[in-house]
Structures are given as structure tokens and as C-alpha cells.
Amino acid sequence: MDTNKSNFRKAKNKVEKLKRFYTHLAVYFIINSIITSVKVMSGTNSGETFEEAFFSFSTMASWLVWGLVIAIHAFSVFGLPLIVGDDWEERKIQQFMNEEFEHNKKYK
Template identity: 70%
Template structure:
């Protein structure tokens, strides 16, 4: 059982690292893309003779930050918040439950 525990711990750690990597990638893309969108919109607004404040605080300029930010916050919650609420071992308990269910189902089908 020791090697199986070791493999399960490895898979759990690998999954956690993949989730973190996906979140950090999402965060990076969020900042890069929204910075480009904001720059383009502000340049457009400034070319239309708006002041810097009018161009920057225009709702269409910050809308993508806000809307996408909600999605990013939900992603962050799923990576960081959910384990705090459900506990660190929740994932392992669920995996064990599903494996046991599958084993019992397999036994009953024979």
C-alpha cells in the first residue's frame, strides 16, 4: 500500500501544480490582453479629443478588466479558496470514494 500512497500523493501534487500553472497563465494573459485593450481604447479616445481622465475612466475602457476579472476571481477561488473550505484532503477522500464505488460496482457485475 506504501507505493500506492506514494503514487496518489504524487498525482495529487502534480494536479495541484497544474492547477496553479493554469491560474498563473490565466493571470498573465489577463494582464497582457487587458493592457493592450486599454491602451488601444485610450489612444482611440484621446484621438477623439477626450481628456486623459475621460479616456481612462470610460466604462468601455475598464469593462473588460471588470468582466474578465470576475472570471479570474472565480478561477482563483477554485484554486486557492475551495481547498480552504473543503479541506486539503477532500480531493483524496473523493478519489478514494470513487475508487471504492467503482470496485463495488465491478464486484456486483461479476
């Protein structure tokens, strides 16, 4: 019974992490598309060609900087569990609990 609860909790946690990542990704595309559209319209209205306005550093900067944040988020969701293992959190919690138990045992 306890194992089922633990497995359910792990699965629910993974789903929540995925949901947060996909929400972050959707917001990234929506907001950056709006920013790009506004900058391109502003640039073309001030005499730039579409290509100059679209490929300017100020237009691409938000895609690049926020894209790095998305890449880090993706790594934390997909890559990190492959490296440290899915049960890393539980092992660390157990380690800290054992250390605390040993520490308290010494001073009683």
C-alpha cells in the first residue's frame, strides 16, 4: 500500500514538472512572438526592411536569453534525472535524515 502511494506521488511529481515545463515553453513562444511582431512593425515603420527589423539583435535577444532559460529548464526536467537518477531526491532525503539521526544520537 505504501509503495503504491510512493509510486503515485513520484508519477504525479513528474507530471507536474512536465506540465510546468510545457507551460513555460508555450509562454516563451507566445510572448516572444508578440515581442518580435511589435519590434518588426516598429522597425519597418521607422524605415528598416523586414529582414533588418526581424534579424536585429534587439529582436533576437529575448529569444536567445529566454531560450537559454528554457534549455536549462528542459535539462532539469529531462536530462538531470538521466544523470543523477529518478530517486535522487529520495536518496538525499534519506541521507539527511540519517545524518540528523546520528547527530541527535551523539548528543543525547
